[in-house]
Amino acid sequence: MKNIYFTPGPSQLYPTAPKHIRDALKNNICSISHRSDAFKEIFKEAKDSIRQLLSIPSTHEIAFLSSSLEVMERTIQNLVKKKSFHVVDGAFSKKWYEMAINLGKQSSYITFKPSQLFNQLIIPKHTEIICITHNETSIGIMIPMEEIYRIKKKYSSIPLALDMVSSFPYPEINFNYIDIAFFSVQKGLGLPAGLSVLIVNNKLTDRSVGSYHSFKELFAKAESNQTPETPNILAIYLMAKVAGDILKRGIINIRKETEKKAKLLYDYFDNCSWAKPFIANKKYRSRTVMVIEVKNDAEHIANTLKEKGMIIGRGYGEYKNTHIRIANFPQHSIGMIKKLIINLRKIKLQS
Amino acid sequence: MKNIYFTPGPSQLYPTAPKHIRDALKNNICSISHRSDAFKEIFKEAKDSIRQLLSIPSTHEIAFLSSSLEVMERTIQNLVKKKSFHVVDGAFSKKWYEMAINLGKQSSYITFKPSQLFNQLIIPKHTEIICITHNETSIGIMIPMEEIYRIKKKYSSIPLALDMVSSFPYPEINFNYIDIAFFSVQKGLGLPAGLSVLIVNNKLTDRSVGSYHSFKELFAKAESNQTPETPNILAIYLMAKVAGDILKRGIINIRKETEKKAKLLYDYFDNCSWAKPFIANKKYRSRTVMVIEVKNDAEHIANTLKEKGMIIGRGYGEYKNTHIRIANFPQHSIGMIKKLIINLRKIKLQS
Numbered sequence: 242m243k244n245i246y247f248t249p250g251p252s253q254l255y256p257t258a259p260k261h262i263r264d265a266l267k268n269n270i271c272s273i274s275h276r277s278d279a280f281k282e283i284f285k286e287a288k289d290s291i292r293q294l295l296s297i298p299s300t301h302e303i304a305f306l307s308s309s310l311e312v313m314e315r316t317i318q319n320l321v322k323k324k325s326f327h328v329v330d331g332a333f334s335k336k337w338y339e340m341a342i343n344l345g346k347q348s349s350y351i352t353f354k355p356s357q358l359f360n361q362l363i364i365p366k367h368t369e370i371i372c373i374t375h376n377e378t379s380i381g382i383m384i385p386m387e388e389i390y391r392i393k394k395k396y397s398s399i400p401l402a403l404d405m406v407s408s409f410p411y412p413e414i415n416f417n418y419i420d421i422a423f424f425s426v427q428k429g430l431g432l433p434a435g436l437s438v439l440i441v442n443n444k445l446t447d448r449s450v451g452s453y454h455s456f457k458e459l460f461a462k463a464e465s466n467q468t469p470e471t472p473n474i475l476a477i478y479l480m481a482k483v484a485g486d487i488l489k490r491g492i493i494n495i496r497k498e499t500e501k502k503a504k505l506l507y508d509y510f511d512n513c514s515w516a517k518p519f520i521a522n523k524k525y526r527s528r529t530v531m532v533i534e535v536k537n538d539a540e541h542i543a544n545t546l547k548e549k550g551m552i553i554g555r556g557y558g559e560y561k562n563t564h565i566r567i568a569n570f571p572q573h574s575i576g577m578i579k580k581l582i583i584n585l586r587k588i589k590l591q592s
Numbered sequence: 593m594k595n596i597y598f599t600p601g602p603s604q605l606y607p608t609a610p611k612h613i614r615d616a617l618k619n620n621i622c623s624i625s626h627r628s629d630a631f632k633e634i635f636k637e638a639k640d641s642i643r644q645l646l647s648i649p650s651t652h653e654i655a656f657l658s659s660s661l662e663v664m665e666r667t668i669q670n671l672v673k674k675k676s677f678h679v680v681d682g683a684f685s686k687k688w689y690e691m692a693i694n695l696g697k698q699s700s701y702i703t704f705k706p707s708q709l710f711n712q713l714i715i716p717k718h719t720e721i722i723c724i725t726h727n728e729t730s731i732g733i734m735i736p737m738e739e740i741y742r743i744k745k746k747y748s749s750i751p752l753a754l755d756m757v758s759s760f761p762y763p764e765i766n767f768n769y770i771d772i773a774f775f776s777v778q779k780g781l782g783l784p785a786g787l788s789v790l791i792v793n794n795k796l797t798d799r800s801v802g803s804y805h806s807f808k809e810l811f812a813k814a815e816s817n818q819t820p821e822t823p824n825i826l827a828i829y830l831m832a833k834v835a836g837d838i839l840k841r842g843i844i845n846i847r848k849e850t851e852k853k854a855k856l857l858y859d860y861f862d863n864c865s866w867a868k869p870f871i872a873n874k875k876y877r878s879r880t881v882m883v884i885e886v887k888n889d890a891e892h893i894a895n896t897l898k899e900k901g902m903i904i905g906r907g908y909g910e911y912k913n914t915h916i917r918i919a920n921f922p923q924h925s926i927g928m929i930k931k932l933i934i935n936l937r938k939i940k941l942q943s
Contacts, residue, residue, distance in 0.1 A: 246623040251825065259617050266610050271784035272597040274905070307658035307786070308821035310804045317803075340803040427822060433622040435658070435786055435824025452668075452691040453661045470659035471778060473786025473824055474602065552623075 244547075245577050247567045248554040249378050249407060249530045255431030255572040261482040262475070270478050281466035283478050288466070290484035291438055294492055295409075298416050301440050304463040305477060306454065309406045309437045312423040313337045316370065316402055316439075317344050319448040319456040320421075326368040326399075328353050330384065331377030332558055337404065338372070355525035359388050364396055370421075371401045376408035379557035381518070381532025381566065382525050386412055393418040400445060406437075408529050410492060410571065411499045420445060426476060429529065430483055431572035436476040487571055495571045502569050502578045503528040509582050519564060531567045532556070539565050542588055549584050595898075596928050598918045599905040600729050600758060600881045606782030606923040612833040613826070621829045632817035634829050639817070641835035642789055645843055646760075649767050652791050655814040656828060657805065660757045660788045663774040664688045667721070667753050667790075668695050670799040670807040671772075677719040677750075679704050681735065682728030683909055688755065689723070706876035710739050715747055721772075722752045727759035730908035732869070732883025732917065733876050737763055744769040751796060757788075759880050761843060761922065762850045771796060777827060780880065781834055782923035787827040838922055846922045853920050853929045854879040860933050870915060882918045883907070890916050893939055900935050 246253040265271060273279045288303045297303065306312050317325055317340060327338040327350035334353075341348035349365055364371065371392060376383045393401045402421035405412060409424035416422075420442040427434035441456065449457035453469040462469050487495060507526065510518050510533050519532040535542055539555050539562045546553055556564025569578070597604040616622060624630045639654045648654065657663050668676055668691060678689040678701035685704075692699035700716055715722065722743060727734045744752045753772035756763060760775035767773075771793040778785035792807065800808035804820040813820050838846060858877060861869050861884050870883040886893055890906050890913045897904055907915025920929070 244620055244623070246620070248623070248625055251623050251625060251822065254622055258622075262613065262617060266613060269595055269597070271605055271609075271778075272595070272599070272602050272903075274599055274602060275785065307662070308823070310821040311658070314803045314805075343800075343803045343806070425822065427622075433824070433826040434626065434822045435827065449694075452665045452694045454665075455694070470661040471602065471776065471785045472659070473784070473827075475784040475826075476786065476824075554625075 244550045244552050245580075246552045247573065247581060248552055249566050249568045250425065250428035251434045252428060252568050252570055253431060253572045254433075255483045255486065257486045258431055258479060258483055261479050265475055265478055271475055273474070275468065275471050275474060280474060283474070283481055284466035287477050287481035287484065288463070290481055290488055293488055294484055295414055295440070297440055300442055301416055302443050302446055302460050302463060304439045304441070304459045305468060305472060306437045306439055306459075307435060307473065309404065309423055309425045310336070310340075311454070312437050312439050313340050313404070314344070315451070315454050315456070315459075316372075316421060317341045317346060319450045320400060320445060321346050321348075321369045323347050324349070324365065324368050325370045325372055326350065326364050328371070328373045328384075330374055330380075330382045332379035333377060333406070334372070334374035334404065337374070353382070353384065355382060355520055355522040359392050362392060362395075364399065368399055371396065371399055372404070373401065374404040374406075375412060376405065376527050376529055378407040378530050378566075380560070381520055381527040381530055383408060383527040383529070385524060386414065390415060390418040400442070408527070410487065411496055411529050413496070426480055428568070429570045430480060430487075431570060432476060432479050432483060435473050436480065438480075490571075498575065499528050499569060499571070502573065502575055503531065505575075505578055505582060506531050506567060506569065509585065513585075516565075529569050531569060533565050533567065534563060535565055537562050539563060545588050546581070546584055551581055551584060595901045595903050596931075597903045598924065598932060599903055600917050600919045601776065601779035602785045603779060603919050603921055604782060604923045605784070606834045606837065608837045609782055609830060609834055612830050616826055616829050622826055624825065626819065626822050626825060631825060634825070634832055635817035638828050638832035638835065639814070641832055641839060644839055645835055646765055646791070648791055651793055652767055653794050653797055653811050653814060655790045655792070655810045656819060656823060657788045657790055657810075658786065658824065660755065660774055660776045661687070661691075662805070663788050663790050664691050664755070665695070666802070666805050666807070666810075667723075667772060668692045668697060670801045671751060671796060672697050672699075672720045674698050675700070675716065675719050676721045676723055677701065677715050679722070679724045679735075681725055681731075681733045683730035684728060684757070685723070685725035685755065688725070704733070704735065706733060706871055706873040710743050713743060713746075715750065719750055722747065722750055723755070724752065725755040725757075726763060727756065727878050727880055729758040729881050729917075731911070732871055732878040732881050734759060734878040734880070736875060737765065741766060741769040751793070759878070761838065762847055762880050764847070777831055779919070780921045781831060781838075782921060783827060783830050783834060786824045787831065789831075841922075849926065850879050850920060850922070853924065853926055854882065856926075856929055856933060857882050857918060857920065860936065867916075880920050882920060884916050884918065885914060886916055888913050890914060896939050897932070897935055902932055902935060
């Protein structure tokens with residue numbers, strides 16, 4: 242049976258992805274040289290589609306790395322001599338902070354709470370970068386973009402880096418306030434894992450700390466539609482194709498549908514006897530990764546849905562048995578979400 | 593038309609790779625969680641097959657990174673405080689040295705010449721690692737393993753790292769003399785690019801310099817069949833399957849066939865009026881990436897073969913127009929090599 246994956250990533254493939262993989266095989270995409278014109282065209286197509294999808298202005302450049310953890314590392318490496326500042330809203334933003342510490346930086350963080358607003362935030366002097374995770378895959382918090390912009394308006398000289406790993410392509414980003422953004426293809430693009438997209442203000446792309454993935458080398462190559470290493474060519478090809486498909490569907494439609502599907506799910510869980518959204522404050526609830534408190538029933542719920550061919554995520558880390566996580570990406574149709582809710586209703590009767 | 597790729601990597605896919613890709617789609621491999629038992633089994637299968645293929649003893653551990661350039665970087669990062677020493681036999685070994693310099697090390701190198709033997713080699717005091725590229729993809733030199741072991745025998749306390757990126761799985765390695773080895777899947781495994789395999793003596797796997805790919809974190813995860821990041825799951829799956837297929841064919845057979853095919857090609861070029869192997873000394877000629885001097889005809893030769901559906905590599909860097917490069921990996925059958933020679937003979941008539 243073909244399952245439907247509502248897991249937060251890797252997740253369901255975008256419906257056209259298997260066709261593009263078959264086309265790639267037919268057209269020898271996995272054998273072409275990463276220094277060939279054919280590859281450069283694929284790279285350009287991928288870059289152009291991502292640029293169009295997120296309305297990325299010409300002030301910002303795009304490169305591809307192997308994972309979002311790598312992006313977090315390269316961002317700290319290239320932009321921070323001593324101090325980064327982190328808004329920690331869950332396990333992944335915490336990991337970014339810890340990575341800075343492991344890299345020998347004197348970094349600091351605040352713990353973000355949904356009730357808290359950023360207008361009173363004080364950032365330490367000599368901070369070289371502000372790191373924020375837009376959507377915490379671990380607990381289902383999404384920080385409204387306006388609040389993130391407010392920080393940048395107050396601290397306009399400090400580069401602001403946005404982890405949008407699991408929110409892409411939902412948020413409309415105003416790149417006047419965002420210097421760095423990145424996401425992974427196995428989430429909102431519905432692709433096989435193994436690639437991350439990095440967007441950087443070209444004021445920062447000349448930093449050359451480290452080796453083959455120093456910003457300078459990475460972006461010099463990217464400008465000529467190349468990578469320093471032999472990259473995951475298949476993933477770059479698939480990104481070009483699937484981002485193109487999403488563009489055809491219309492990013493505005495995708496965003497509206499994302500909200501509609503999120504509302505269906507939250508409405509259900511807000512009125513559910515055996516579960517409730519982990520984030521009470523609706524303003525801060527993720528639209529792309531819903532985290533639901535379920536007492537100690539996560540395993541039972543996941544297994545029951547699995548029997549119906551629907552795979553959901555378990556809670557992250559300490560919440561493994563008390564949370565379930567449901568992704569709401571462009572590849573998840575309204576029909577799939579409705580089918581999931583029908584089956585969730587049946588669980589209610591069992592418990 | 594389906595081309596045959598004799599390019600040094602990315603190259604021809606292993607004949608069973610497309611079937612395994614289709615199976616992966618059928619079995620939802622691209623959607624499963626990298627923390628699931630299903631993934632752990634795939635990871636273990638990949639590790640076990642590689643271990644069996646290269647007869648890797650239990651003294652050495654295996655992990656997967658995103659590219660061989662990344663492996664070069666992590667090796668320097670984790671094992672070198674000040675000094676690495678490099679045997680430079682071409683552009684890729686030079687890149688490894690330059691990477692060490694970019695990482696702020698006081699590294700040194702010697703330029704290897706095919707006539708030169710290692711028994712008089714003097715390595716600087718306080719060298720922390722010796723880096724050798726077994727097979728130089730750029731110019732087609734292959735250093736005999738016995739000569740490499742000789743260095744380790746003389747400097748037994750210094751870790752020896754072997755780049756076997758484009759020679760795997762041809763050399764039989766005695767891991768008593770090799771502390772670190774690595775290769776990329778897009779060459780001798782005939783897989784889509786985007787993964788590198790790192791083998792490290794477990795005396796060295798506790799180093800924890802850097803962040804998410806510090807040896808300590810990488811190998812702690814690898815031990816439990818995991819990766820720190822969301823990895824290229826599809827590539828790990830394909831590696832498990834194709835390495836298994838190669839095992840069934842028999843590694844001894846593969847090695848014999850590699851030599852037979854190399855001999856066919858070198859015999860042809862040694863007696864060719866318009867071309868000759870770039871490395872004159874037969875002992876040092878690569879068996880897996882043949883580099884052939886062709887005056888200024890590289891473009892013409894490559895284009896002529898392309899019309900027949902055969903794609904060969906052009907010269908590397910400064911040799912772009914004066915060399916051609918022909919890969920001889922397990923996915924290149926004797927029939928393919930013979931077909932290539934038949935078409936090469938026709939070129940002879942044209943020139």
